[in-house]
Amino acid sequence: MKPFEPEIVAFCCHYCAYTAADMAGSMRIGYPPNVKIIKAPCSGKIDAIHIMKALEKGADGVYVAGCLEGDCHFKNGNNNAARRVKYLQKLLDEIGVGGERIAMITMSAGMGGRFAETAAEFTEKIRKLGPNPAKTAAGEKLEKAIA
Numbered sequence: 001m002k003p004f005e006p007e008i009v010a011f012c013c014h015y016c017a018y019t020a021a022d023m024a025g026s027m028r029i030g031y032p033p034n035v036k037i038i039k040a041p042c043s044g045k046i047d048a049i050h051i052m053k054a055l056e057k058g059a060d061g062v063y064v065a066g067c068l069e070g071d072c073h074f075k076n077g078n079n080n081a082a083r084r085v086k087y088l089q090k091l092l093d094e095i096g097v098g099g100e101r102i103a104m105i106t107m108s109a110g111m112g113g114r115f116a117e118t119a120a121e122f123t124e125k126i127r128k129l130g131p132n133p134a135k136t137a138a139g140e141k142l143e144k145a146i147a
């Protein structure tokens with residue numbers, strides 16, 4: 001049996017987190033290939049449905065990465081995203097998926113090192129948590145439907 005390799009989705013805002021990821025690449029700072037980046041204009045554009053869909057479609061962990069407090073280019077996008085993530089964490093705890101599978105992270109465009117560190121830490125955390133139970137249930141359901 002293959003060891004568990006978590007699938008992580010990182011929704012990154014264009015102005016800071018995505019640029020930080022780019023910076024990590026330019027600085028040749030590696031981060032786990034488990035992390036798949038989805039670029040958004042602002043972390044505030046990431047709605048609850050995007051995070052829930054990612055989990056439903058098979059992600060073991062999801063994080064939203066935006067600009068530092070007070071630096072959002074759309075004023076309050078990062079605060080709105082943080083509030084949504086907090087709400088979803090509670091919801092995921094209640095339904096048994098685990099709120100720790102999602103996170104909100106902030107960074108500046110120049111923090112390539114922080115981007116890589118965060119990606120590695122989050123991947124390790126999800127590796128310890130194991131596969132997303134929602135994914136397993138959906139996968140079993142799909143297998144039964146196909147059989």
Ligand code: FES
Nearest residue numbers: 013042066067077
């Ligand atoms: S533009 Fe980066 S969080 Fe809004």
